[in-house]
Amino acid sequence: MVSDPAADTPAADEDEDGDLLIVQVAPEAAGGRLDKTLAALVPDLSRARIQALLAEGAVSREGAPVRDGSAKALAGAYEILVPAVISAEPAAQDLPLTVLFEDSHLIIIDKAAGMAVHPAPGTPDGTVVNALLHHCGASLSGIGGVARPGIVHRLDKDTSGVMVCAKTDAAHQGLSALFAAHDIDRAxxxxxxxxxxxxxxxxxxxxxxxxxxxxxxxxxxxxxxxxxxxxxxxxxxxxxxxxxxxxxxxxxxxxxxxxxxxxxx
Structure with missing residues (x-):
């Protein structure tokens, strides 16, 4: 898509990987910091978000990625590929889950190495949360917020070990209090x-x-x-x-x- 240099807003084209914005930097706007200039031209993206996109190689000029936000903005068109938004609500997935104990209040699992605990930009699925949503169903809803249902504590992705997860609000609050007071010994x-x-x-x-x-x-x-x-x-x-x-x-x-x-x- 070719944008109109006189337009007040950047042109956008839908891409399977996200939205492609074409931003025109007018000659009179050139010379300032690139990240600041682009943020001013795309009100929907903060300067911090622009900097992150630059670091990811998602900003280009004349087909070449531009990564230095402190560089001077040049007159002409910049392309910004904004990744598609991932749903804040994780989906249930039928994943292997080693259950050591389970009742109506909590579930204790042996987390495998290589499995992230909760969804994040680098690991949108395949996590403990996705597995728990499938295994426990609606009993986890509302626990600990949308992004981390049932999660009271966490282990690093590459660390294996025992995790205690809540299935009710009361269990979540009680377990959180125990961890905060160091009444649960972690070795x-x-x-x-x-x-x-x-x-x-x-x-x-x-x-x-x-x-x-x-x-x-x-x-x-x-x-x-x-x-x-x-x-x-x-x-x-x-x-x-x-x-x-x-x-x-x-x-x-x-x-x-x-x-x-x-x-x-």
Missing amino acids: YVALTRGAPKPRKGTIESRLGRSAHDRKKMAVLRTGGREAITHYEVTALFGPSDRPTAARVRCRLETGRTHQIRVHMA
Whole structure:
């Protein structure tokens, strides 16, 4: 679709992957930051959303992706592919689910490694939530909000282990209170390269997004959130003086994202 340079709004064309917007930057509007300029021309997209689309390679000019939002906007047409909106309500899916215990109030499952807990932009389906909706049906409706029905706590996608999920509002509130008061003991088994020294102890730090890689969590000097892990080496592998690996039992007082991975590292 060819847009009219004189039009007040960008032209849009439907695409199977989303909406393709063609935005015309007039000569008098050129020269400013690209992300700011595009956000001003497309009122429906915030500047943060434009920056995310730039980073994903969804913005192009003359057929070439443009990723630097701080670059100067050039006069001419920019194409923005806005991904199709995914429904906020997850769908029930018949997925393998290992049930350890279930009654009318809660269900306890053994989550497999590689299975995300709830839908997210990178994993829109195939999650524990999708499986629970199929297994439990309407009994999960309204629990914990639309995006995470029944979910009281979570495990990382690549982590296997036991999860307790609520089937009623009363169970959800009660379990949430127990987790908040640390009345539920959570222990994890981790395999590490090398072995922690000392072999038993407590790690206390503040965790947050790494300043060098925003996709990773890291120990921070300031900011972030408090994280406390009690650990104990239960087995050593390799020479005792220089073990190549160890099995470590970790008990958490807090449940921060990637807490065990960061503290063991």
